[in-house]
Amino acid sequence: MEKPKPSFSSTTVPVTLSNGDITFYCPNCSCKLIVTERAAGKQIACRKCNAQVTVPGKVIPPDPAGRQTVNLTFRQDAQASLSDLLKRVREGDMAAVKAVLAFGPNAVPAVIEELENSFDEPKENRAADCMADILVKIGVASVKPLISKLGKSRRAYYALGRIGSEEALEALIRELTSVNWRRVEAACIGLGLTENPNAAYVIAHLENTRKTTRVGEVFAAAGSAMTALQRRLATRM
Structure with a gap:
């Protein structure tokens, strides 16, 4: 007996509507799908995994005014789905990360708000990571x-x-002059993480910070960052 194919709703994936086509992603395998806008609300088979997928959106009225209404509906649905996906990421659903990335730069404002808002918050925060x-x-x-x-x-x-x-990198270098040692420490750590092959100039800024600070945490962070950068750059020579 043939195993029934899974069926998925596409309301939690990014959607765009342009030139009479709907572009969205299969919720099962993330394959990019492009169909005519007349398929809105209907089920189709994903061309990659063959799962039955519901095309996002409502049936489009034939008049031009209706098309504009549908455009707005798609934008609202996409925003709602991003919020849902970020909630899933907070809950530890790693599969949702890929779907959030499909939004590209449009996801940045919402994702930024998910970062911690104070240095006093616990360092361990997997969702923020x-x-x-x-x-x-x-x-x-x-x-x-x-x-x-x-x-x-x-x-x-x-x-x-x-x-x-x-x-x-320039923004982080500016932070090295902050009067708040925790900001300086964080900037040192951040600079030490860069893999930019042209970042050799950063080492001098870290060295200067290490020489002038009186805070042990900053001294250690600057030293560790310098070592990490020097090793990383040496392997590329």
């Missing part, structure tokens, strides 16, 4: 929002270092 990983994978589009979180979120420092763009 996952959110930082998402921002790093999105890349340079995350840099400016992450800079706005400096002074509040340790993970913003670490994510900027991992992204490693010039703008990100």
Whole structure:
């Protein structure tokens, strides 16, 4: 007896509507699917995994005004689905991370809000770690929002270092002059995480911080960051 094919609703994946086509992702295998807008609300077979997938959206009225209404509906549905996905990420659902990444830069504002808002919050926060990983994978589009979180979120420092763009590194270097030693420590750690092959100039800033600080935690963080950078750069020579 043939095993029945799974059936999935597509209301929790990113959706775009343009040029008369609906673009969305299979909830079972994440395959990108493009169908005519007239298929909205109908079931189709995924071209990759063959699962039965419901095409997002409502049946589109034939008039142009109706199309605009559907566009708005798709945007609202996408925003709602992002909130649901972030909730699943907070609960430890790693499968939801891939779906959040499918939103690309559009996910950044919502993901940024999931980072911690104070250095006084516990360092151990797996949900915030996952959110930082998402921002790093999105890349340079995350840099400016992450800079706005400096002074509040340790993970913003670490994510900027991992992204490693010039703008990100310069923001961390500026933080080395902060009067708040915890900000300086976080900046040192972040700079030590960069894999930018052109980041050799960062070592001088870390060395200066190490020489001038009177705080043991900053001294240790700057030294560790220098060592990590020197080793990383040496392997690429």
